[in-house]
Amino acid sequence: QQQVKQSPQSLIVQKGGISIINCAYENTAFDYFPWYQQFPGKGPALLIAIRPDVSEKKEGRFTISFNKSAKQFSLHIMDSQPGDSATYFCAARGAVGAAGNKLTFGGGTRVLVKP
Amino acid sequence: KAGVTQTPRYLIKTRGQQVTLSCSPISGHRSVSWYQQTPGQGLQFLFEYFSETQRNKGNFPGRFSGRQFSNSRSEMNVSTLELGDSALYLCASSPSGGRDEQFFGPGTRLTVL
DSSP states (O other), rough: OOOEEEEEEEEEEOEEEEEEEEEOOOOOTTEEEEEEEEOOOOEEEEEEETTTTTSEEEEEEEEEEEEETTEEEEEESOOOOOOOOOEEEEEEOOOTTTTTOEEOOOEEEEEEEEE | OOOOOESSSSEETTTTTTTEEEEOOTTTOOOEEEEEEETTTEEEEEEEEEEEEEEEEEEEOEEEEEEEEESSSSEEEEEEOOGGEEEEEEEEESSSSOOOOOOEEEEEEEEEE
């Protein structure tokens, strides 16, 4: 199976708060897990990505936590800012060769950061 | 470096017509993937081209086709348009199609009336 499930569908957070988005996958052949941020009228932009050989990756205010045994990964946005208001997508990709460069996306989470 | 460019940005067609969308990848990138984005189905993979060859294809009917040229530019074509084909069509490029990041263009918004 190639499904990636993302939750919640939307969330509202106060400025300075923490936004947490969760994703779960089924296919153990996935070996690359990126997160994309999309603003209205724009294409998705890569935010941060992780491979299953590490359990956590941090870039600035954005952190990915990865649990290989549970087949789950999550995005934490620390000190959320109004400019972070966007739709966030998790994705997964299989090992190149088996599935080329195909990304399987979660359903998206609309984040609203209130000032 | 210029990003991924897609033309046109907006398109209105009627049912039964066909449409061609164009994507110019980042200079030096050889892999181009296409995705369809709709509110109901989210982001779905259409196909990927690498070195002018289709390497992978998603679960879309044969009305959806594509090609890649020697300069890595890609086009996708949708024939016999249906109302359900209304969507944002996104193109993404990556350097070699290996373990690379994919960079998305702004998309082409297709509306089918």
